[in-house]
Amino acid sequence: MKLNCNIDVHHVTRVEGHGNIRISIQDGELKEAKWEIVETPRFFEAFLVGKKWDNAPWICGRICGICSIGHTLASIRAVENAFGMQPTDQTRKLRLLLKHMETLQSHVLHLYFLAAPDFAGTGSVFPLIESAPDVIARAARIKLLANDACDCIGGRRMHPTRTVVGGFTMLPAKKDLAGLRDRLSGIMGDLEKTAELFKSFSIPDFTRETEYVSLKGSGSYPFIGGDLISSDGVQKSEARYKEMTNEYVVEQSTSKWSRLSRKSFAVGALARFNNNFEFLQPAAKELSLGLGLKPVSHNPYMNNIAQLVESVHVVAESTLIIDELLDSEFSETRQPVVPKEGMGVGAVEVPRGILYHCYEFNETGNITRCDCVIPTSQNHANIQHDLEELVSQYAVRRMKDSDIDLLAQMLIRAYDPCISCSVH
Amino acid sequence: MTGSTPKPKTYLGVPVSRPRVAFFELSSCEGCQLQIVNNEATLLEFLSLVHVVNFREAMTEKSDDYEIAFVEGSVTRRDEIELLRRIRDQAKVLVAFGSCACFGGVNQLKNRFDPGWVKREVYGDAPVETDRAQPVEDFVSADLRIYGCPVRKEEVERVVTDIVIGKEIHYPKYPVCMECKANENICLFDLGEPCMGPITRAGCDAWCPNNRAGCWGCRGPADAANLSEMKKLMKERGFSDEILLDRLECFGGFGKHVDEYRKGQR
Numbered sequence A: 001m002k003l004n005c006n007i008d009v010h011h012v013t014r015v016e017g018h019g020n021i022r023i024s025i026q027d028g029e030l031k032e033a034k035w036e037i038v039e040t041p042r043f044f045e046a047f048l049v050g051k052k053w054d055n056a057p058w059i060c061g062r063i064c065g066i067c068s069i070g071h072t073l074a075s076i077r078a079v080e081n082a083f084g085m086q087p088t089d090q091t092r093k094l095r096l097l098l099k100h101m102e103t104l105q106s107h108v109l110h111l112y113f114l115a116a117p118d119f120a121g122t123g124s125v126f127p128l129i130e131s132a133p134d135v136i137a138r139a140a141r142i143k144l145l146a147n148d149a150c151d152c153i154g155g156r157r158m159h160p161t162r163t164v165v166g167g168f169t170m171l172p173a174k175k176d177l178a179g180l181r182d183r184l185s186g187i188m189g190d191l192e193k194t195a196e197l198f199k200s201f202s203i204p205d206f207t208r209e210t211e212y213v214s215l216k217g218s219g220s221y222p223f224i225g226g227d228l229i230s231s232d233g234v235q236k237s238e239a240r241y242k243e244m245t246n247e248y249v250v251e252q253s254t255s256k257w258s259r260l261s262r263k264s265f266a267v268g269a270l271a272r273f274n275n276n277f278e279f280l281q282p283a284a285k286e287l288s289l290g291l292g293l294k295p296v297s298h299n300p301y302m303n304n305i306a307q308l309v310e311s312v313h314v315v316a317e318s319t320l321i322i323d324e325l326l327d328s329e330f331s332e333t334r335q336p337v338v339p340k341e342g343m344g345v346g347a348v349e350v351p352r353g354i355l356y357h358c359y360e361f362n363e364t365g366n367i368t369r370c371d372c373v374i375p376t377s378q379n380h381a382n383i384q385h386d387l388e389e390l391v392s393q394y395a396v397r398r399m400k401d402s403d404i405d406l407l408a409q410m411l412i413r414a415y416d417p418c419i420s421c422s423v424h
Numbered sequence B: 001m002t003g004s005t006p007k008p009k010t011y012l013g014v015p016v017s018r019p020r021v022a023f024f025e026l027s028s029c030e031g032c033q034l035q036i037v038n039n040e041a042t043l044l045e046f047l048s049l050v051h052v053v054n055f056r057e058a059m060t061e062k063s064d065d066y067e068i069a070f071v072e073g074s075v076t077r078r079d080e081i082e083l084l085r086r087i088r089d090q091a092k093v094l095v096a097f098g099s100c101a102c103f104g105g106v107n108q109l110k111n112r113f114d115p116g117w118v119k120r121e122v123y124g125d126a127p128v129e130t131d132r133a134q135p136v137e138d139f140v141s142a143d144l145r146i147y148g149c150p151v152r153k154e155e156v157e158r159v160v161t162d163i164v165i166g167k168e169i170h171y172p173k174y175p176v177c178m179e180c181k182a183n184e185n186i187c188l189f190d191l192g193e194p195c196m197g198p199i200t201r202a203g204c205d206a207w208c209p210n211n212r213a214g215c216w217g218c219r220g221p222a223d224a225a226n227l228s229e230m231k232k233l234m235k236e237r238g239f240s241d242e243i244l245l246d247r248l249e250c251f252g253g254f255g256k257h258v259d260e261y262r263k264g265q266r
């Protein structure tokens, strides 16, 4: 065991939001290895109370700039479930397509701009603009496509404008969808190159047995609604999400923590991958095996690779969705909304894991209670336990402080935490 | 400042070539910052114009030596006031970046409630520190505001370019309706939907109405916003007080109009 080690990272960088790492080993004894969340809460769950139903998706999207589309869709689903509405097939397809493009955008942002600099030995992506311009151009190309697609379907890449309870305010033009389809086919080569890049990185070798929670696929890899499962065998309906999340308040964090069968669990790309591998598109399955990722993987750093696999999956599936949309006549864009008293839950797989919105309404459709459970808050406890295990394992190997520091930060980044979202 | 242009002397200290730029966030969704990274098509050009020295969301290196500070988010906790004062001391140009910073943003919706209740509703009896959500200029002066939730990237780039070349910054004084009509949209009111376009400051190119969605006033009031005309219009088209009030108070820009409105309702 190393005799002494003191690491204090005040605000981990290249993550969304504010969190600190504190590690201390004294006289060969691990004193602490702590993941602290110091983000200021904004109290969405309180200030939504009293507001009419149509405020919910519009305001709740503002919980997070990175996954605003996912929040908006979870919010819409919760309202529709409360009012007993079923989206049309066309609306379902367009929402899934929009969701896929946000997933692609977010995963590529994380892989290239937030995670890759650690492997390249730089503090940010900016030096790579000069040293590896083709790599950056590739990242920008994929992101641009995904963002353009979000503009085309959701009206705006961040805080979408067209997505409403009942459907869409406006539909994309078929010729734009066709153009999108061509660009999607063209981007597969860029994703393959991305895979080559990540294959050249050495992913830290670390595992800790973990429970993984996600939506349960039925017929396809799940993103919007359905049952909830865990790799330890728990299964619940969407409406009973609280039994899956079990949130509680801890002192070291302004974000709540969660637990299920063990002292913590993980959500996110790796959890989805582990629980639903069979439903991935063939190209994505093939890529994962080529990158040495097989279910069930208990290495949290592999979340990066799972994001890459999902990027291929969403591109492959999006081209299929667009084909179906192009083959069908567009019908009504939007169903009428009739508010009613009751409660509704919306569970959506956003880039960082499963997200729940739940609202209770009175008879005029005003919110009386609101609850949002964020993927990153479900992950915080797991990050904490991974961190402890990581530090003990590496301290035994007498690693340098600076190496432990880097591995700890890389661990946090591998989860791609969205901290302001987790505090909301 | 009062929403007008800063005096030219505020940029005199800023070297015209590649100013050192820093980004900071208070309580926010970080979406306004992300708008910069999200602009792949022109990001590289933008980066050639400025020297980014502090951008926690994207880089590990940090420096306290900067000339232009973009401050996103509203103030909701004491430590944020201290951070804000430090930024003000250092920056030659402090930009209130986005509607959270300019008006309090959606965060200020919590100011409708008793603070004790707000905390209990979310955290139960666990202690948590939070104050009212307030705009940046309640604590320090800002040289510039960039409105919007989110900010519009084209506008950010234009403003930055103007600072760099020392041009005066202009905000549109007219309402969103002008841009909307120039875009030849069908008016939302004619589609049976409410819209805040008549009283909201333009500059977003009628982002929401272009997508057949009503404006919610995220950019705050236009220079000559006429609330009583707006009230009349909403009433004529059959929209309740609640619908107008929800939009007036959503982003904080119409704070004084909301107070007026509430007084009028009593």
Ligand code: SF4
Binding pocket: A062, A065, B028, B029, B030, B031, B032, B033, B072, B073, B097, B098, B099, B100, B101, B105, B106, B148, B149, B150, B151
């Ligand atoms: S103004 Fe809107 S987009 Fe910008 S940080 Fe605030 S909530 Fe996010």
Ligand code: SF4
Binding pocket: B176, B177, B178, B180, B181, B185, B186, B187, B188, B189, B195, B196, B197, B198, B206, B209, B215
């Ligand atoms: S849609 Fe809104 S912004 Fe456009 S003209 Fe009508 S009221 Fe004005």
Ligand code: SF4
Binding pocket: B148, B149, B176, B200, B201, B204, B205, B206, B207, B208, B209, B214, B215, B216, B217, B218, B219, B220
């Ligand atoms: S149309 Fe209104 S709500 Fe939409 S971006 Fe412009 S000012 Fe904001």
